[in-house]
Amino acid sequence: MDPRAHGDRDxxxxxxxxxxxxxxxxxxxxxxxxxxxxxLLERDGVLILETEPFRLPDADFELxxxxxxxGRSKNWSFNPHTGDLDGVVGGDGTSGLKAIMxxxxxxxxxxxxxxxxxxxxxxxxxxxxxxxxxxQEEPPLSRRKDDRSLHLDAFTSQPVAGRRILRVFSxxxxxxxxxxxAIADGGFQDxxxxxxxxxxxxxxGEARILESLSLTKCRRTDYDQIMLGMHDAAKRDRSYQAxxxxxxxxxxxxxxxxxxxxxxxxxxxSGQCALEQTFYVPVEQLxxxxxxxxxxxxxxxxxxxx
Numbered sequence: 001m002d003p004r005a006h007g008d009r010d011x012x013x014x015x016x017x018x019x020x021x022x023x024x025x026x027x028x029x030x031x032x033x034x035x036x037x038x039x040l041l042e043r044d045g046v047l048i049l050e051t052e053p054f055r056l057p058d059a060d061f062e063l064x065x066x067x068x069x070x071g072r073s074k075n076w077s078f079n080p081h082t083g084d085l086d087g088v089v090g091g092d093g094t095s096g097l098k099a100i101m102x103x104x105x106x107x108x109x110x111x112x113x114x115x116x117x118x119x120x121x122x123x124x125x126x127x128x129x130x131x132x133x134x135x136q137e138e139p140p141l142s143r144r145k146d147d148r149s150l151h152l153d154a155f156t157s158q159p160v161a162g163r164r165i166l167r168v169f170s171x172x173x174x175x176x177x178x179x180x181x182a183i184a185d186g187g188f189q190d191x192x193x194x195x196x197x198x199x200x201x202x203x204x205g206e207a208r209i210l211e212s213l214s215l216t217k218c219r220r221t222d223y224d225q226i227m228l229g230m231h232d233a234a235k236r237d238r239s240y241q242a243x244x245x246x247x248x249x250x251x252x253x254x255x256x257x258x259x260x261x262x263x264x265x266x267x268x269x270s271g272q273c274a275l276e277q278t279f280y281v282p283v284e285q286l287x288x289x290x291x292x293x294x295x296x297x298x299x300x301x302x303x304x305x306x
Contacts, residue, residue, distance in 0.1 A: 024183045024247035026257075031114065038118050038287035045264030046183065046249070046257060049115060053254035054107050054170045054275065056100065061174045063096045064132065064273075074145050075129040075276075080105045101128045101275070108168040108277035111256070119285050124163070126278030135179075135268045147268040149235045150184050150244055152191065152293075153261035154227035159220040162294035162306045164281040165262040169251070172273050176253035179271030185245040188263045188293050192230065194240070196300060199229025223294055223305040227262065234265070262293055 029037050030050040041047040069076070073087030078101040085098050105128055113120060135148060143149070153165050171179045184191065201222040210216045234240060248269065251257055259266070283289045298305050 022247045024181075024249035026249050029115065036118055036287065037115055041116070041258060041260065042263075042287055042291060045187070045260045046266075047259075048251070048255060048257045049111070051111065051115075051256055053256065054104060054172060056172055056174075058174075060096070060100055063093050064100075064130070067093050067097060069132075074133060074147070075131045076101075078102075078105075078128040078130070080125055080128060097130070101130060104128055104170070104275045104277060108279075111168060112279065115258075118287070119166070119279075119281050121285060122282050123285065124280040126158075126165075126280055128278070129276045131274045131276065132272065134272045136270050143235055144232065146235065149241050150182065150246065150265045150267045151231055151234050152188070152227065152263070152265055154224065154231040156228065157216050159216055159218055159224040160262075160280055161218075161221045162223050162283055162292070164260055164283065164286065164292060166279045166281050167259050167261050168256065168277045168279070169259065170256045170275045171251050171253050171271065172275055173253050173271065174273065177271065178250040178252050179274055180248060180250045180269040182246040182248055182267045182269050184265035185247070187265075189296060191234070191265050192293070192297060192300060195230040195233045195237075196226060196297070198233040199226045201225060201301075201305075221306045222301075223297060226297060226301075226305065227293070 024046075026046050026048055027040055027044060028048045028050060029040060037047070067076075068089040069087060076085065076087040076097065078085050078098060080102065083098060085094055085101070088094060088097060105125070108128075109125070112123070153167075169179075173179070202220065202225045207216075207220045211219050244265075246267075251271075283292050283294055286292055289295060294305065
């Protein structure tokens with residue numbers, strides 16, 4: 001096991017611009033060789049992996065470059081269960097894009113199996129996204145979809161019922177440019193204490209109505225409702241966005257990192273070309289279930305939320 005997997009920090013976790021902004025200290029882990037890395041990832045919510053990069057040949061980059069977005073979606077989204085691809089104007093290249101993203105699905109699954117075998121029982125495979133928009137140069141589609149704002153992930157139509165949102169990211173920018181994030185100080189507990197009072201629990205019958213109208217893919221829980229409320233409140237709060245203390249981390253070209261994006265308030269700062277695979281991890285599979293967002297919110301609210 002790489003000794004840095006025990007929590008040492010990596011010098012590449014620094015501001016991409018080289019200015020006086022504080023650099024985030026993000027742990028780096030090599031292959032575990034039998035050690036359990038779950039606690040390291042769950043502690044900070046972000047972990048850089050020392051692994052071979054996900055490689056694309058020039059022909060794949062040319063194919064990606066030729067595709068056009070539908071103008072409504074911030075990412076190209078692939079459903080590995082159905083083979084559906086959203087966000088791209090149909091054309092001859094869609095089958096090639098599906099093949100690229102299918103390869104990333106398999107690669108990410110193998111990565112989880114190698115580094116986090118403790119998560120494998122009952123883990124659920126989510127969607128795959130290819131992010132080609134320039135964070136700096138292309139305007140967001142809406143304030144709610146603006147990933148440049150500090151936020152936690154929560155899904156309007158895909159309730160998670162307390163399961164963790166674990167995402168595998170790979171910077172595949174063909175120019176080798178880094179992808180930079182801002183990470184808010186304080187973590188989930190501080191975020192929840194600040195924004196939970198601007199949220200509410202579900203009204204009687206509300207979850208059933210949302211599901212019957214196909215506005216949600218399954219029954220929304222109080223946990224999902226609260227997480228959505230905090231997500232929206234944070235993005236609307238101009239004072240929080242302008243003044244919240246934060247640190248910066250740059251993920252170099254070719255790097256791969258994992259993030260519990262429901263735990264660590266984060267924002268995209270720069271970057272353009274990245275792949276991402278979502279997994280849903282049951283709370284029971286965590287090294288420390290008591291530190292999960294679900295259990296923290298249940299303690300704050302004094303009641304079960306799922």
